[in-house]
Amino acid sequence: MKINALTPAEENLMLLIWKLGSPFMKDIMEALPEPKPHHNTVSTYLKILVEKEYLSTEKIGRIFKYSTTVPFEEYRKFILAPFLENFFNNSASELLKMLISENLLKPSDLNDYFEIKTAVVPILQPKEETKGSDISSFITELTSDKPKKVKDKKKKRKKK
Incomplete structure (x- = not known):
């Protein structure tokens, strides 16, 4: 199936029709946002969409029911x-x-x-494994109130 390009106005109308399913002209006119275009304008666009093979018509009495012939997903791929x-x-x-x-x-x-x-993935080993490691003792030394090494140095100085 060959898909033809749509003008912005035609595309907006098709987006509405895809949402509505298989609407009549009355349904389309009710769903259009304000300010609503004239009935003849919408009718002309619908005729163009039928010619471009985006829509098909089914005559029910004196009115037409419009059905999409190009699925929304196909048009979306075409645009993408x-x-x-x-x-x-x-x-x-x-x-x-x-x-x-x-x-x-x-x-x-x-x-x-x-x-x-x-x-x-943890960067450090779990606490049980790191108790004896150099990293954990270094961290403990940095975070403790009184560093152990400083105490040892003071004791050595007093002895001299």
């Missing part, structure tokens, strides 16, 4: 390729960097999506 090419040099990682830097995406969202598992 030139978007990446034009704004991010075909680099999805550049897009991700921008989304994260703009706080539109949290790194934790990526972890959830990709099921990234991280392991925490």
Whole structure:
């Protein structure tokens, strides 16, 4: 299926129709935001979308019911390729960097999506193992009220 480009107005109308499902003209007019365009304007855009093969029509009595022929996911893929090419040099990682830097995406969202598992590796050994080590005695010496070495030096000076 060949997908044709849409103008911004056509795209906005299609986004509304994708949300509505298979609406009648009345449903579309009710769902449009204020200020609502004229009925004839919307009718013209719907005719163009049928010609571009985004919509099909089913006549029920005197009115038409509109159904999408291009799924939203297909259109989204169609839009994404030139978007990446034009704004991010075909680099999805550049897009991700921008989304994260703009706080539109949290790194934790990526972890959830990709099921990234991280392991925490302790830098120091557990306390039981470090009691006799040089590092733990150094830390104890720094954090104690009266350093042991200073006491020993004072005793040696008194002896002399």
